Amino acid sequence: xxxxxxxxxxxxxxxxxxxxxxxxxxxxxxxxxxxxxxxxxxxxxxxxxxxxxxxxxxxxxxxxxxxxxxxxxxxxxxxxxxxxxxxxxxxxxxxxxxxxxxxxxxxxxxxxxxxxxxxxxxxxxxxxxxxxxxxxxxxxxxxxxxxxxxxxxxxxxxxxxxxxxxxxxxxxxxxxxxxxxxxxxxxxxxxxxxxxxxxxxxxxxxxxxxxxxxxxxxxxxxxxxxxxxxxxxxxxxxxxxxxxxxxxxxxxxxxxxxxxxxxxxxxxxxxxxxxxxxxxxxxxxxxxxxxxxxxxxxxxxxxxxxxxxxxxxxxxxxxxxxxxxxxxxxxxxxxxxxxxxxxxxxxxxxxxxxxxxxxxxxxxxxxxxxxxxxxxxxxxxxxxxxxxxx
Amino acid sequence: xxxxxxxxxxxxxxxxxxxxxxxxxxxxxxxxxxxxxxxxxxxxxxxxxxxxxxxxxxxxxxxxxxxxxxxxxxxxxxxxxxxxxxxxxxxxxxxxxxxxxxxxxxxxxxxxxxxxxxxxxxxx
Numbered sequence: 205x206x207x208x209x210x211x212x213x214x215x216x217x218x219x220x221x222x223x224x225x226x227x228x229x230x231x232x233x234x235x236x237x238x239x240x241x242x243x244x245x246x247x248x249x250x251x252x253x254x255x256x257x258x259x260x261x262x263x264x265x266x267x268x269x270x271x272x273x274x275x276x277x278x279x280x281x282x283x284x285x286x287x288x289x290x291x292x293x294x295x296x297x298x299x300x301x302x303x304x305x306x307x308x309x310x311x312x313x314x315x316x317x318x319x320x321x322x323x324x325x326x327x328x329x330x331x332x333x334x335x336x337x338x339x340x341x342x343x344x345x346x347x348x349x350x351x352x353x354x355x356x357x358x359x360x361x362x363x364x365x366x367x368x369x370x371x372x373x374x375x376x377x378x379x380x381x382x383x384x385x386x387x388x389x390x391x392x393x394x395x396x397x398x399x400x401x402x403x404x405x406x407x408x409x410x411x412x413x414x415x416x417x418x419x420x421x422x423x424x425x426x427x428x429x430x431x432x433x434x435x436x437x438x439x440x441x442x443x444x445x446x447x448x449x450x451x452x453x454x455x456x457x458x459x460x461x462x463x464x465x466x467x468x469x470x471x472x473x474x475x476x477x478x479x480x481x482x483x484x485x486x487x488x489x490x491x492x493x494x495x496x497x498x499x500x501x502x503x504x505x506x507x508x509x510x511x512x513x514x515x516x517x518x519x520x521x522x523x524x525x526x527x528x529x530x531x532x533x534x535x536x537x538x539x540x541x542x543x544x545x546x547x548x549x550x551x552x553x554x555x556x557x558x559x560x561x562x563x564x565x566x567x568x569x570x571x572x573x574x575x576x577x578x579x580x581x582x583x584x585x586x587x588x589x590x591x592x593x594x
Numbered sequence: 595x596x597x598x599x600x601x602x603x604x605x606x607x608x609x610x611x612x613x614x615x616x617x618x619x620x621x622x623x624x625x626x627x628x629x630x631x632x633x634x635x636x637x638x639x640x641x642x643x644x645x646x647x648x649x650x651x652x653x654x655x656x657x658x659x660x661x662x663x664x665x666x667x668x669x670x671x672x673x674x675x676x677x678x679x680x681x682x683x684x685x686x687x688x689x690x691x692x693x694x695x696x697x698x699x700x701x702x703x704x705x706x707x708x709x710x711x712x713x714x715x716x717x718x
Contacts, residue, residue: 312640510628512653513604516596520605538628550625586610586657588632588649 206522208568212500213383213559214357214526219408221456222449222565224409229445237442238433247444254451258415261458262400263391270416270434271447275382275403278416279306279349281427281438282378282399286347287314288425290376294344298375300324300332302359302541303351306401307380311349324350329491330359330545334369341373348377352384352400356541357490358501358555360388367396376422382406382414386457387465387498399424402454404446408562409453413446464562469499471560471569476502478573483580487551489542498559505547505555508590509583514556517579523572526557550589596654607645607661609668611647615647618713620708623700629656633664633704637712641672644667648704662686663701672709678702 209217231234235243237251252266259266272278287297289322299311301323311321322340324332332350341348348370353360365381370377378399384390385400386407392400404413418424418437432438457464473476473494479502480488487505491497507513511527518525538552547555558572596604616634623630629652636645646668650660663683667675680698684690690698 293634509653510649510656516604516654520601550628553625553628584605586649587651588630589625589651 206571208339208523208564210523210525210558210560210564210572210574212561213393213406213498215405215411216408216561217351217563218405218410218449219453219456222409222453223464225452226445226449228587229448233444235444237444238431247442250444251442257451257455261454262402262417263393264417265420267435268392268417268420270418270438271442271450272414272416272438273412273440273443274414275304275401275406276306276414277427278401278403278414279304279380279382280310281416282401283310283314283347283349285308285398285427286376286378287319289423290346291440294342294346295319296322296342296345298322298324298337298340298345298348298350300326300350300361301529301544302326302354302356303349304355304382307349307351308540326544328360328546329496330354330357330541331496332361332366334362334365337366338369338373340404341370341375345373345375348375350377350379352379352381352390353384353388353498354490354541356539357503357545358498359491360382360384360496360498363390363397364395373395375541379559383498386454387461387500387559389458389461392419396511404450404453407453407457410446410449413443413450415450437448465499467562468562468564469494471564471566472500472502472558475558475560475567475569475573478524478569479504479576482573487547489545489547489555500560502558502560503542503555504558505542505551506580507554508587509554509580511554511556513577513583514554514576516573517583518556518572521575521579523575526559527555549576595691596658600655600658600690601657603661603687607657609647609661609664610649612649613645613647618708618712620704620706620711622703623652625651628652629697629700629707631656631660631700631704631710632661633701635667635708635712637672642657643667643670643672643675647683648701650700652700653694653697655690655697656700658687659683659690659698659701660704663698663705667705672712675705676709 235247237247255266271433367377385402400417405411485507489503515527542552614633618635621632632649648660
């Protein structure tokens with residue numbers, strides 16, 4: 205049976221290059237990077253090289269890169285670390301309504317501890333406006349955290365402009381760049397952000413590896429207290445193979461960013477055009493301007509049918525995509541992101557995200573379009589909501 | 595997540611559509627919750643369900659339970675059909691994931707509403 209993976213926003217396969225580079229660090233070079241002996245020094249050298257590479261990829265200094273166990277840890281650290289560091293200065297945080305749960309639920313948790321959070325709205329394509337941010341900033345605002353690119357609909361925020369507004373008012377700015385890193389060429393100094401989160405497995409690196417960029421000169425409270433790792437900012441034995449794999453994968457992604465964007469973006473555009481031409485009564489969610497949308501992302505709401513059954517039908521045909529719908533997560537709430545851009549609740553239930561990758565082909569696109577057409581017809585014939593247009 | 599039986603029923607649902615000249619219809623659930631089931635039946639003068647068909651907006655579990663429950667009441671009297679529980683439907687499907695059990699209640703409810711409709715029509 206066919207097997208077509210269209211869920212690259214969930215995770216990507218580890219690249220061969222990264223895998224090969226990581227292997228020695230599971231066996232021969234197994235030392236603890238904090239040990240003083242030769243085993244430790246060899247491991248420490250690998251970590252230091254990896255840090256250097258990652259820093260170069262995003263325009264940072266090596267001393268500004270802190271390894272974490274995942275993107276979620278980096279996000280938690282940025283928000284909770286600043287909340288703790290600046291608690292005497294203020295207790296107000298600004299974020300957006302469409303953040304990943306790593307930021308959103310972290311903010312919700314802080315609300316239980318006396319912090320106030322403003323969740324900025326987004327427009328119909330998922331954009332946060334610079335004006336709404338400016339209006340929300342208060343004297344006690346300590347942090348603005350707005351994601352670089354959305355995981356569900358791919359909308360790319362005007363991070364540089366948003367960051368300028370925050371800085372104009374003396375407020376720190378963090379961005380969750382988990383989906384953006386490796387897909388968008390950026391330079392942290394040009395963006396101006398104070399902190400930025402990334403996750404290796406989104407750009408063909410290993411799972412269980414993330415990083416937080418923290419601008420030099422900034423002070424942030426620890427999230428993980430422990431030993432003296434990461435220059436005494438993050439306790440926990442360094443994941444040496446993970447750091448090595450992350451660096452190789454990120455360098456590869458950044459070196460080939462335009463080429464991959466053209467190829468994968470071409471597949472996505474072809475897919476979107478074919479789906480819109482062949483299936484009626486659907487919404488294409490997110491930014492229409494492809495230059496302001498992740499090149500791998502397509503998100504549709506299919507009226508009158510439910511997401512999980514679409515997803516499951518596709519799965520039976522060998523196509524792996526993702527649903528923003530309630531049923532798949534076990535809750536009855538449809539995607540917060542889709543509701544925030546104005547998709548009606550019922551329609552939001554029938555939403556599917558397709559995220560393309562480097563290994564997909566134009567045959568994958570055609571096969572998926574055919575199966576999708578078939579699935580939608582079948583499920584609509586079954587739906588009590590659908591009345592076929594005469 | 596789903597067992598083979600559920601997958602097979604979802605892949606090839608039976609009794610799908612709307613019965614011609616039905617004299618009982620029941621629709622339950624709502625779009626906001628992500629689950630709607632409609633069942634139509636033709637019930638004869640002896641209160642036997644001659645035919646029944648469903649239409650469902652919902653997840654794979656909702657579709658599978660709709661199909662199975664509809665099949666289970668065809669040929670039965672309305673009194674027997676009213677005794678059908680979601681538990682029996684789940685057993686027939688050889689189980690559902692715990693978070694999907696609520697989907698199976700939909701069919702039980704739709705059958706009850708349809709038979710109420712039939713009785714109202716019959717008794718004028």
